[in-house]
Amino acid sequence: MSIVAETVEHVVGIDTHARTHTYCLLHARTGAVIDTATFPTTKAGNARAIGWIVRRGQGSVLAAIEGTSSYGAGISAALLERGFDVAEVRPAARSTHAHAGKSDTLDAEAAARSVIGRDYDTLARPRQSGTRTDLRILLASRSIIDQQRTANRNALTALLRAVDLGVDARKPLTDAQIRTIAAWRTSRAASSEVSAIARREGRRLAVAVLEQTESLKTNHRELRQLTEQLAPGLQEVPGLGPVTAAIIVCAYSHRGRIRSEAAFAALGGIAPLPASSGNTTRHRLSRSGDRQLNRAFDIAVRSRMSYDAATRDYVARRRAEGRSNREIRRCLKRYVCRSVFRQLQTCMA
Numbered sequence: 001m002s003i004v005a006e007t008v009e010h011v012v013g014i015d016t017h018a019r020t021h022t023y024c025l026l027h028a029r030t031g032a033v034i035d036t037a038t039f040p041t042t043k044a045g046n047a048r049a050i051g052w053i054v055r056r057g058q059g060s061v062l063a064a065i066e067g068t069s070s071y072g073a074g075i076s077a078a079l080l081e082r083g084f085d086v087a088e089v090r091p092a093a094r095s096t097h098a099h100a101g102k103s104d105t106l107d108a109e110a111a112a113r114s115v116i117g118r119d120y121d122t123l124a125r126p127r128q129s130g131t132r133t134d135l136r137i138l139l140a141s142r143s144i145i146d147q148q149r150t151a152n153r154n155a156l157t158a159l160l161r162a163v164d165l166g167v168d169a170r171k172p173l174t175d176a177q178i179r180t181i182a183a184w185r186t187s188r189a190a191s192s193e194v195s196a197i198a199r200r201e202g203r204r205l206a207v208a209v210l211e212q213t214e215s216l217k218t219n220h221r222e223l224r225q226l227t228e229q230l231a232p233g234l235q236e237v238p239g240l241g242p243v244t245a246a247i248i249v250c251a252y253s254h255r256g257r258i259r260s261e262a263a264f265a266a267l268g269g270i271a272p273l274p275a276s277s278g279n280t281t282r283h284r285l286s287r288s289g290d291r292q293l294n295r296a297f298d299i300a301v302r303s304r305m306s307y308d309a310a311t312r313d314y315v316a317r318r319r320a321e322g323r324s325n326r327e328i329r330r331c332l333k334r335y336v337c338r339s340v341f342r343q344l345q346t347c348m349a
Helices: 043-056 073-081 094-100 105-118 131-162 175-182 192-229 242-250 259-269 289-309 307-319 323-349
Strands: 010-016 021-025 033-040 061-066 086-089
Touching: 010 105, 021 043, 021 105, 033 043, 033 105, 043 073, 043 094, 061 073, 061 105, 061 175, 073 086, 073 131, 131 175, 131 192, 131 242, 175 192, 192 242, 242 289, 289 307, 289 323, 307 323
Parallel strands: 010 061, 061 086
Antiparallel strands: 010 021, 021 033
């Protein structure tokens, strides 16, 4: 095991923002500040910053960057392309600023100093780009599109219930009704100005719902393809589909990120927590961890409980033992998490 100060000659801390990044170059062994500078976040600004690092940091340099997947994504990619060693650091805690004050220069220096004494092999590295990044983008996009479609559908239902446009909206609208509304001809003169406006608004909302539905179908196909590339065969696991499998792959990321299946369960808040008291010995669900990952396994378990014969038999046995549905789902989620982690270890590099 070797610490950063024994591995590299210089460390540059980078405090990232939307318009500018602030850089602080330290000597790794002595901790002395060599220089500080601020550059814009443009492509030209990143090139100038790299030139500044090369001129002032002779020898090996480690870049300690805040937010490598957000504000620092551009400079991280530029440094990696030039062959620099890059590590991700967290912003300094608020308690740190209480005595030393706060500025971009101080934050950049704190980022550099936070890695000097750490084990070089355990440094957090920027998430790999490429297919995994595309998968995360698709998942984020899907969430937004789904929220917008639900909002438009609810708005259309509320409109039809408030204004009589000849559509029975007492129950949730069917896809056939939405397609009919989207095909309305709004240029025709209506019985009143209010109904004419209502028809135009109803048609606009219906068209938006149909467009978002098609976007979700395209998103679903792309998720299926990318997930199959990264984790072949994962979607064949009972209860997993393109969306849930994509969430699991993004959380797992790559082999070596998570040390064991127990750590994977803890990451998703699936590891049971003891909740015993007196003569009662029991466990409960965890409310911490990655809630999207937890949700993916919950969907998989609920699907198995409905459609998988072996799982239904297991549920019947556990119910006969006096277990509640919540306790049964907790046990099943832990089992599915364990089996999925083992498959990920096999099918992903």
